[in-house]
Amino acid sequence: MKAVSSMKHQAKSQRRPEDERLPLGRSFAYGFQHVLTMYGGIIAVPLIVGTAAGVSQDDIAVLIASCLFVGGAATILQSYGVKFFGSQLPLVQGVSFAGVATMTAIISGGGGLPTVFGAVLVAAAIGLVLAPFFAKIIRFFPPVVTGVIITTIGLTLMPVAANWAMGGNRNADNYGSLTNIALAAGTLALVLLLSKLGNAAISRLSILLAIVAGTIIAALFGLADFSNVGNGAIFAFPQPFAFGWPVFDVAAIISMTIVILVCMTETTADILAVGEIARTKVDSRRIADGLRADMLSSALAPVFNSFPQTAFAQNVGLVAITGIRSRYVVAAGGLIMVVLGLLPILGRLVAAVPTPVLGGAGIVLFGTVAASGIRTLAKVDYEGNMNLVIVAVALAFGTIPVVAPTFYDAFPTWFGIIFHSGISSAAIMAVLMNLLFNHLKAGNPERASVFVASPPRMVREDELAALQDGDSFQGGKLVAADGTEIPVVTAAQYLVVKEKLDKGEISCVDDIRKICDEPPGHQH
DSSP: OHHHHHHHHHHHHTOOGGGOOOOHHHHHHHHHHHHHHHHHHHHHHHHHHHHHHTOOHHHHHHHHHHHHHHHHHHHHHHHHOBTTBOOOSSOOEEEOGGGHHHHHHHHHTTOHHHHHHHHHHHHHHHHHHHHHHHGGGGGGOOHHHHHHHHHHHHHHHHHHHHHHHHTSOTTSTTTTOHHHHHHHHHHHHHHHHHHTSSOHHHHHTHHHHHHHHHHHHHHHTTOOOOTTTTSSOSOOOOOTTTTOSOOOOHHHHHHHHHHHHHHHHHHHHHHHHHHHHHTOOOOHHHHHHHHHHHHHHHHHGGGGTOOOEEEOHHHHHHHHHHOOOOHHHHHHHHHHHHHHHHOHHHHHHHHTSOHHHHHHHHHHHHHHHHHHHHHHHTTSOOTTSSHHHHHHHHHHHHHHHHHOTTTTTTSOHHHHHHHTSHHHHHHHHHHHHHIIIIISOTTOOSSOOTTOSSOOOOOOGGGGTTOOTTOEEETTEEEOTTSOEEOOOOHHHHHHHHHHHHHTOOOSHHHHHHHHHSOGGGGO
16 A cells, blocks of 8 residues: 555656646636737738738638637647647647748739648648657757747747737837837736735736736727627638638748748747746657647648647747646647637637737736746856857847848848748757857867856865855855854964864854954964
């Protein structure tokens, strides 16, 4: 009996953080928080591509519902997982922004939506074959690389938050108005206030509660429009190939294959990021399973009128800020997305959330991702190596598309597609720089680079003999784990104290302090 109990206890202690099961109500509440966080992103792609294709508003609504349905199913597959498919991590899947430029280019070239869907289907099938090989690069992702990638994810998302805070639609008359920014600032203030109430449940739901409260406030001031919620069908199942059978064009397939490789790079980065945040093990097998789920979802997406799928970086930030690492919470969010895809009326209700409200929440979410990356970079050893140069160059490449969006416009299309994504740019450069300096060491200087932050420090072994676990140096004083100050003595004082200790003349720390306070001549 004791052996069985011990085995159960051991199994429980080895349970992964992401396998935690929360009560059903809380799981769906936290899952809904994930849906609200990424909702603006997942509906933006079908809006842009549908508009470029010149389809009707009803057809755009079909594209949006289809993207929600497929994204929800992909999220469940990724987070819950089955054999060979799904990383079993709290990752939300949705339509990738990486393919927007390519898809609109295919449409403008006369291809139309059927050509887009054909290109996505074939390119995703190629990605599915490449997934196990792509995952082998895990050994080239040490903390100096993953830290850069995670930081870049947060930094590249900040313009999204700023755009949301300004209103989201650059063509609108009130874009960037003080009213929009004030609404975003109010939502941000609500997030911070709810996080400070001292209640763990409320703190973890602070994003969702702030979004709901921000929407109510916006409605009271006439800044939220719910007039379209009741228009249209209540229930609708996505019709397969609603826009016609896919058309397979070689040039479109090649372009889309590059997009798929970018999606795989971004998903790999997000898997590593959420693994670091959740403090769980991520190996090449897990990455391969995650990429296979990503590519299978992307291959099936065109059947249901959707586009390439990828992990959503903004939801990685939500995992970081809430501390909810359960993959079942994200799976619940995926189920909500499926329902939204089947019930357009619910989708229209969520769509009524004002964009500035999402912007206020996004500032916290995306900033948290960047902060998590900085925390990882703080663990990196910068002494006697070129790691600081690796971080500097990779971060610079990652932020180029953010600060100069037109930087790669004159480059070949395939190159621009890859490097226009700050996440892909940072990931590629960090891996290449890590290979150059930490794997191919020929030519590296024996001494540290001139870029190294500080000279090396060391401590003699005998200096640690009197220290214990928990001792720390604070404000120029040595403090024990229990908070009491440990006297720091000179070599002469040490000899005097040791002699008196041997004679039994010292019984407490105060006696040592008295000796230290005596003039040097009185200590002998």
